[in-house]
Amino acid sequence: DVQVVESGGGLVKPGGSLRLSCEVSELSFSRFSMNWVRQAPGKGLEWVSSISGSGSHIDYADSVKGRFTISRDNAKNSLFLEMNSLTAGDTAIYYCAGGHSNYDLVFDYWGQGTLVSVSS
Amino acid sequence: EIVMTQSPATLSVSPGGRATLSCRASQSVSSSLAWYQQKPGQAPRLLIYVASNRATGVPARFSGSGSGTEFTLTISSLQSEDFAVYYCQQYYNWPLTFGGGTKVQIK
Numbered sequence: 001d002v003q004v005v006e007s008g009g010g011l012v013k014p015g016g017s018l019r020l021s022c023e024v025s026e027l028s029f030s031r032f033s034m035n036w037v038r039q040a041p042g043k044g045l046e047w048v049s050s051i052s053g054s055g056s057h058i059d060y061a062d063s064v065k066g067r068f069t070i071s072r073d074n075a076k077n078s079l080f081l082e083m084n085s086l087t088a089g090d091t092a093i094y095y096c097a098g099g100h101s102n103y104d105l106v107f108d109y110w111g112q113g114t115l116v117s118v119s120s
Numbered sequence: 121e122i123v124m125t126q127s128p129a130t131l132s133v134s135p136g137g138r139a140t141l142s143c144r145a146s147q148s149v150s151s152s153l154a155w156y157q158q159k160p161g162q163a164p165r166l167l168i169y170v171a172s173n174r175a176t177g178v179p180a181r182f183s184g185s186g187s188g189t190e191f192t193l194t195i196s197s198l199q200s201e202d203f204a205v206y207y208c209q210q211y212y213n214w215p216l217t218f219g220g221g222t223k224v225q226i227k
Binding site: 037044045046047050059061062095097100103105106107108109110111112113 | 152156158163166169170175211214217218219
């Protein structure tokens with residue numbers, strides 16, 4: 001089974017920054033797209049950002065565009081999310097999700113999530 | 121943006137019963153539709169992709185159908201471990217979008 005472990009969440013003040021990390025045990029990590037999906041407390045799932053296996057294609061939800069930056073280090077099987085200008089609306093559990101082997105944008109494996117709380 | 125609408129919001133079913141969950145897209149997504157299951161305190165789990173393909177390890181009692189704008193997830197004989205929230209997701213177009221979820225609870 002693929003293991004996915006997120007880290008980097010925590011409490012941050014409005015306007016602050018945070019960097020999330022995700023480590024994946026998958027040996028062919030560089031072949032698969034990776035994604036961030038978030039879930040506000042008691043709410044549904046919201047896609048945040050996706051990056052292709054090579055890193056050449058990146059997309060963001062409008063709600064985070066210009067504030068969040070997704071990146072990956074294939075040599076270290078790692079995914080990152082740099083989050084700036086955080087607001088209370090960004091409070092959520094952030095999940096790292098790996099793409100399906102044949103369908104990039106289907107979220108095949110997930111981490112347990114890392115909680116980001118934005119509050120003064 | 122393609123809006124995904126799930127119904128009902130809550131579904132009460134007896135163990136062993138049949139559950140039928142609906143997902144509607146605001147425009148055609150062809151068969152680019154996935155279903156996920158989420159239990160309290162856990163990450164989502166992929167159940168179905170390409171509208172009707174079961175993911176690895178998913179029991180045969182889960183089935184998906186539909187194309188275009190109308191999709192259905194059917195759980196043929198509910199087991200105790202199936203009581204959870206279910207989300208549909210379209211991956212036909214950016215931005216990727218999820219439905220609001222259907223909670224399947226014990227009747």
